[in-house]
Amino acid sequence: MDPIIQIEHLDYMYEGAPEGKKALDDLSIEVYPGEFVAVLGHNGSGKSTLAKLLNGLILPTNGEIRIAGMNTKDEERLWDIRRTCGMVFQNPDNQIIATVVEEDIAFGPENLGVPMPELKERVDRALAIVEMEEYRKHAPHLLSGGQKQRIAIAGILAMDPQVVIMDEPTAMLDPQGREEIIGTIATLNRTEKKTVLLITHYMDEVVEADRVIVLEEGRIALQGTPREVFSRVEEMKRLGLDVPQATEMAWELARQGIDLQADILTVEELVAQL
Amino acid sequence: MLKNITIGQYYPGDSIVHELDPRIKILVVTLFIVSIFFVNTFIGYLPLLVFILTVIAVSGIPALAVLRGLKPLLFIIAITVFFNMIMTPGEVVYRLGFINITKEGLRQAGFMALRLIFLVTGTSLLTLTTSPIALTDGIESVLNPFRRIGVPAHELAMMMTIALRFIPTLMEETEKIMKAQMARGADFESGNILRRAKNLVPLLVPLFVNAFRRADELATAMEARCYRGGEGRTRLKPLIYRRTDYIVAGLCVVFFGFVIAQRFLFA
Amino acid sequence: MIEIKNLNYIYHPGSPYEKYALRDINLQIRKGEFIGLIGHTGSGKSTFVQHLNGLMKPTLGTVNVSGISTTDADAAKRGLRQKVGLVFQYPEHQLFEETVAKDIAFGPQNLGLSEEETEVRVREAMDMVGLSFEKLHDRSPFELSGGQKRRVAIAGVLAMKPEVLILDEPTAGLDPRGRDEILDEISALYESQGITIILVSHSMEDIARLATRILVLDKGQVVMDGDAREIYREEEALNAIGLDIPDITKAMKQVAEKTGWDIPPNVLTVQEAVDVYLRERKNHA
Numbered sequence: 001m002d003p004i005i006q007i008e009h010l011d012y013m014y015e016g017a018p019e020g021k022k023a024l025d026d027l028s029i030e031v032y033p034g035e036f037v038a039v040l041g042h043n044g045s046g047k048s049t050l051a052k053l054l055n056g057l058i059l060p061t062n063g064e065i066r067i068a069g070m071n072t073k074d075e076e077r078l079w080d081i082r083r084t085c086g087m088v089f090q091n092p093d094n095q096i097i098a099t100v101v102e103e104d105i106a107f108g109p110e111n112l113g114v115p116m117p118e119l120k121e122r123v124d125r126a127l128a129i130v131e132m133e134e135y136r137k138h139a140p141h142l143l144s145g146g147q148k149q150r151i152a153i154a155g156i157l158a159m160d161p162q163v164v165i166m167d168e169p170t171a172m173l174d175p176q177g178r179e180e181i182i183g184t185i186a187t188l189n190r191t192e193k194k195t196v197l198l199i200t201h202y203m204d205e206v207v208e209a210d211r212v213i214v215l216e217e218g219r220i221a222l223q224g225t226p227r228e229v230f231s232r233v234e235e236m237k238r239l240g241l242d243v244p245q246a247t248e249m250a251w252e253l254a255r256q257g258i259d260l261q262a263d264i265l266t267v268e269e270l271v272a273q274l
Numbered sequence: 275m276l277k278n279i280t281i282g283q284y285y286p287g288d289s290i291v292h293e294l295d296p297r298i299k300i301l302v303v304t305l306f307i308v309s310i311f312f313v314n315t316f317i318g319y320l321p322l323l324v325f326i327l328t329v330i331a332v333s334g335i336p337a338l339a340v341l342r343g344l345k346p347l348l349f350i351i352a353i354t355v356f357f358n359m360i361m362t363p364g365e366v367v368y369r370l371g372f373i374n375i376t377k378e379g380l381r382q383a384g385f386m387a388l389r390l391i392f393l394v395t396g397t398s399l400l401t402l403t404t405s406p407i408a409l410t411d412g413i414e415s416v417l418n419p420f421r422r423i424g425v426p427a428h429e430l431a432m433m434m435t436i437a438l439r440f441i442p443t444l445m446e447e448t449e450k451i452m453k454a455q456m457a458r459g460a461d462f463e464s465g466n467i468l469r470r471a472k473n474l475v476p477l478l479v480p481l482f483v484n485a486f487r488r489a490d491e492l493a494t495a496m497e498a499r500c501y502r503g504g505e506g507r508t509r510l511k512p513l514i515y516r517r518t519d520y521i522v523a524g525l526c527v528v529f530f531g532f533v534i535a536q537r538f539l540f541a
Numbered sequence: 542m543i544e545i546k547n548l549n550y551i552y553h554p555g556s557p558y559e560k561y562a563l564r565d566i567n568l569q570i571r572k573g574e575f576i577g578l579i580g581h582t583g584s585g586k587s588t589f590v591q592h593l594n595g596l597m598k599p600t601l602g603t604v605n606v607s608g609i610s611t612t613d614a615d616a617a618k619r620g621l622r623q624k625v626g627l628v629f630q631y632p633e634h635q636l637f638e639e640t641v642a643k644d645i646a647f648g649p650q651n652l653g654l655s656e657e658e659t660e661v662r663v664r665e666a667m668d669m670v671g672l673s674f675e676k677l678h679d680r681s682p683f684e685l686s687g688g689q690k691r692r693v694a695i696a697g698v699l700a701m702k703p704e705v706l707i708l709d710e711p712t713a714g715l716d717p718r719g720r721d722e723i724l725d726e727i728s729a730l731y732e733s734q735g736i737t738i739i740l741v742s743h744s745m746e747d748i749a750r751l752a753t754r755i756l757v758l759d760k761g762q763v764v765m766d767g768d769a770r771e772i773y774r775e776e777e778a779l780n781a782i783g784l785d786i787p788d789i790t791k792a793m794k795q796v797a798e799k800t801g802w803d804i805p806p807n808v809l810t811v812q813e814a815v816d817v818y819l820r821e822r823k824n825h826a
């Protein structure tokens with residue numbers, strides 16, 4: 001099986017950046033269809049730059065990015081790349097352009113020239129997946145943050161992409177909104193079989209991922225399953241990230257000589273060992 | 275509270291008027307406005323009055339909602355009436371100091387008042403019975419043929435839609451910024467005009483800066499959803515003429531044709 | 542210091558749309574307290590804090606700050622805005638001046654302070670939030686990073702030398718490192734300046750670290766009022782209103798049930814949990 005996202009020796013330098021200061025430095029990542037990959041990193045680690053590069057919104061200084069085999073440098077294919085690879089951004093408000101929910105979800109497929117009645121079917125389906133059917137005729141500005149973000153996700157789903165990239169989708173949401181989005185991501189990956197690339201700095205969103213990649217200064221600092229990555233408590237803290245409290249306690253106890261497995265993630269696992 | 279006002283004050287309903295194709299409604303309002311200015315006798319306004327009352331009745335919109343649209347213009351109407359009354363030369367019927375009110379003046383004033391009232395009420399009914407989306411779709415469709423001569427129909431409609439969408443959001447943001455600056459002792463209420471204008475800087479600068487940032491993010495999001503202008507786009511709610519539309523259009527053309535023609539027939 | 546009696550804020554009172562944003566709140570905020578205010582979106586947190594500096598006025602009841610009622614005429618109001626400083630969420634959105642120093646000076650200038658005094662205040666405020674006056678005072682605030690902008694905005698309120706500082710979710714949108722830095726600074730401010738602080742947050746963990754007293758708001762009412770340890774005992778009550786105790790507290794409760802050891806049900810931090818566990822383990826070895 002070929003990877004659906006291929007990042008090869010990617011360098012990125014911002015214009016006017018001081019000599020040699022790379023936002024992303026020789027990054028190579030492969031994501032396979034159906035995977036749920038999380039990219040973690042503190043602000044400034046390069047993760048937001050990565051999101052824009054994946055969509056062809058900006059181009060690599062060096063190296064290549066290929067989405068389903070299409071190179072982002074190829075202007076002719078940009079449209080197809082964005083159709084295959086939908087993107088959800090941080091600010092829920094600044095993604096919604098219509099005055100009625102169903103109209104906004106229709107925006108993407110309308111741009112693709114999807115005809116009726118398929119257009120309506122796609123909108124209906126997308127609404128159902130994010131569980132917002134009863135809000136179909138509502139005005140978006142009256143919705144909560146989590147609801148708005150779900151509409152944004154529906155808008156991407158209606159374009160029927162293979163990959164959904166989310167750039168810090170919960171950074172501006174309250175805990176309830178974050179829970180809603182975490183649930184939606186799980187649905188997208190497990191039920192709808194979409195490849196999901198989640199960029200975030202919240203560890204509790206990442207616990208269900210297949211793979212976690214931690215960035216630091218534009219390079220990969222850690223990589224592995226959530227369990228493998230989070231049990232490296234000291235390193236995670238040094239990288240400016242949180243670990244689950246249960247993991248931290250297990251690690252601390254192990255350090256003090258208690259005999260237990262340190263690569264736990266949840267309260268249940270911790271209690272079971274004590 | 276302010277969030278709940280939809281600009282244009284769309285009054286939802288499912289009357290025949292509501293269900294008409296927006297392009298037909300735009301056509302009817304245009305004919306209506308043209309005839310307002312062609313009529314030059316008081317009697318001539320009677321058919322137009324009947325027309326307006328019929329539309330209000332059929333649409334199911336309470337008269338009060340329609341009259342509310344006149345409120346902001348009462349002042350202008352009063353001024354127009356006043357100046358027309360005193361500045362039209364002719365046979366003086368009333369004198370107040372050095373102000374002469376002439377018979378012609380009264381007539382002119384009456385006409386202007388009627389015209390303004392009809393104008394405002396007619397356009398009000400358009401926005402009351404047509405949702406903002408339907409309206410922008412209608413305008414885009416009507417302007418489409420003029421693209422050949424450079425009218426950016428799609429872009430104008432897109433701008434209108436986005437503006438409508440963000441009005442409540444921007445109003446909320448204005449309130450937030452105001453409160454934040456008031457918490458630092460800013461005063462938006464007292465002082466003369468100049469003072470107050472200067473005091474608006476801490477409100478306007480952040481508002482503008484944030485608006486530009488919003489626009490940037492929105493554009494990025496639109497590009498990510500494959501937006502590339504109006505070419506090749508389909509519509510969820512395409513505008514399609516139905517039988518009622520043709521009938522109403524036909525009737526109105528005849529009706530307003532007659533109203534306009536009576537100026538020349540009964541000269 | 543702040544006396545709140547029978548505070549009610551009602552939208553559309555007497556009509557069929559009547560809605561209580563705040564209901565029957567009675568409490569006192571004493572000098573030197575560090576209060577954590579927690580509650581869901583829609584619980585009334587923002588409405589409540591805006592009543593404390595007079596931005597909003599009660600429909601019923603009174604709010605008195607050092608004897609000044611928030612419903613008094615304007616002159617008193619300015620005194621009020623100075624005494625009670627309010628930093629809103631995402632405060633960096635309110636920056637507007639050409640330079641950092643000028644923006645921070647906005648508050649003091651509105652208070653009518655002299656130029657010399659204003660500059661002193663600006664320097665002090667920047668110092669309090671960890672920004673270098675020399676390096677940043679004449680930079681445009683719009684050129685700074687997100688974290689720096691936020692600090693500038695907070696400095697803008699600190700420059701007014703408030704007696705009470707209210708911060709509405711100061712860590713919103715920040716990564717873990719940014720959050721820790723801001724909370725540390727707030728803590729340092731509390732220790733060194735003795736300002737009374739009210740911290741509004743969604744995070745039980747953040748509040749537990751710093752607050753001496755916690756107020757839990759639900760549907761406009763204060764449903765819990767006590768210190769962190771008291772509040773953490775009430776797992777069921779918290780769950781009932783959609784909140785939860787920190788994971789570590791929950792874990793230790795479950796361990797206590799499982800082992801029967803003497804573990805308190807309101808452990809606050811991981812470090813404490815480790816210490817308690819090791820102690821008990823040794824006792825039962």
